[in-house]
Amino acid sequence: MLAMGEVHTGLLQNSGEISESTCRQVLGLMAGETVRVSRRPIPHALSPERLTGVDCALPSASRSRIRGVGTVVSRCAVTGGRVAQGSSYVRVVRSEADRRLPWSHYLSRPGVVEVLGKAKAADLAEGFVGDPAPGCLDMGAISGRFLDLVQASPLLDRRAPFRIPRTSLRWVAETGEPSIRFTLHTEQERTLRLTHPGPFTPAVVDLCEDLATHDWLLTSLLIIVERARIGATPGAQAVARLAPAIDHLLHLWMPAARVEEWLRPFWESLERQPGFTRQWRSLVDRVRDQIATSTLALLSAATEAGRR
């Protein structure tokens, strides 16, 4: 019927970026299974997947009682040794039985939640991206806990260079005529509606995680630039506030790096509207200009002092 998930993204709680080997240890949540690492164009490490069994109401826009049974897939990721994620998703399918089956049935279908009884895909999709109803399947809670797991690793020193909120991206993907809609809700909440050609594959989850990473980067840079109060505070002070962005964020922008070819057009469409990279570039330019002007001011002050 459809797939849905939620990604939580935050700053890794460490003073500096962590190395590949540390990433492997931090993400090695399950002994015996390995962390997948890719190095180009940006280091990216993905934990083994874990399952959470669920038997609960599914969100529904019409507030119908829809029961789903199955397992949620969750995983953690670290990008650039600096950005941490907890991500969960399920594929929702109609159950062939009209009652709950033994757990072995559900365990043999990891990441699938079967709907018992009647349900419409559109009702579920709208329910999931809408206001979450209490008591329903809450993948945000699961993803949040997975992100906590990373952040609580004893290998991290918890001395992050700046304070910044996590963001959450709730997404729904269906098969059909291609379309994508990205919406900002509160300061920290985003939703994504995606219709893709062909059947669902985990590559869709990669796309959503990649979008979540970049939305978090953009959101965080906006916050840091706002905090710097360029123009309203002395140049040196503004630069000091911008410094952590330069040291820790600016090099991480790598849109669609881990997105499969057939899903790239979705990123490209978001680049046209709302224009992620455009906004990112203009912010980066602003940061660089501010630093250049205040370096110049410092230099000319030094020359002036030398002449005297």
Next chain:
Amino acid sequence: MLVFAISDKGGTGRSVTGTNIVYRHALQGNDVCYLDFDFGSPTAGAIFSVSAVARGAPENGLHEYLRGDCTQPRRVDVWAESDREALRTRPPGAGRLVLLPGTESGGELSAFTDEVVNRCAQLFGRLEEEFDLCMVDVSAGRSFTAELVLAATARLPAIPFRWLVFHRWTRQHIIAADGLVTGADGLLDVGARLGHDREDLHDRIRFVRTAVLEPDAAELVGLRDEQRAWLSACDGELRELARRHGVGRTAMLGKVPLDPVLQWREQLITDEDVLASKIANAETAAAFDELAKKIVDDSAWEGL
């Protein structure tokens, strides 16, 4: 940074002083949050003038979160939701000011399980990622709440935390404040039992004197010489008593003068109260401002 606000006795000015410190810290450009863990009487909403949560949140308050009845406690953006005109716009340069209210008629914490400690530690860990300062009103006296936060911080060894013990400037309060820290089943005893290092914990505790009337205060100008001499002698005795109880100058982070506005109403003292309407004393605002700086100034927290 997590800061726990406690006092031995009720009504010492813990909530009013704590909220004003947090408010000043936000004005100084930091992102701050205030957690109302005084489950018996969650009144922080009233001090921030957010009527919707004046006596705690009707739902999704901290009490429910800790019990596991909701996955995220409610957050109130004070700059957006306060009923007070002077608080409703975020001043330029100020950081975020967020209140996590308790639950309306949630009741005192009467016991807690390992799961509750985990939820509490999880909450502290998440808030610390995002806020420069998280102040937790732990309520008065020896309580399960104090034990809970000691247990939670023992599980978060890498997260910095500090304690403020509020007390009034009287004999009883000075002795009680010391007892709360060093006495039987006090903070140090309970902390050590839950896995904290006693010495280290002791170094993280400072005292704050509330509603202090200095012998040379403007309020006392009309007094007779005999009365002033008597007050001065009392003050001297109290200072000696405080020193003997480890509550003296070195262990004190700061003091807040008695303020006419706070005597009448629990509220935030804005610059407008001082400069425009002139109802509050400038010294009071300055004391909160100073405390808001000292709370993160490591030199004020070097080992005793």
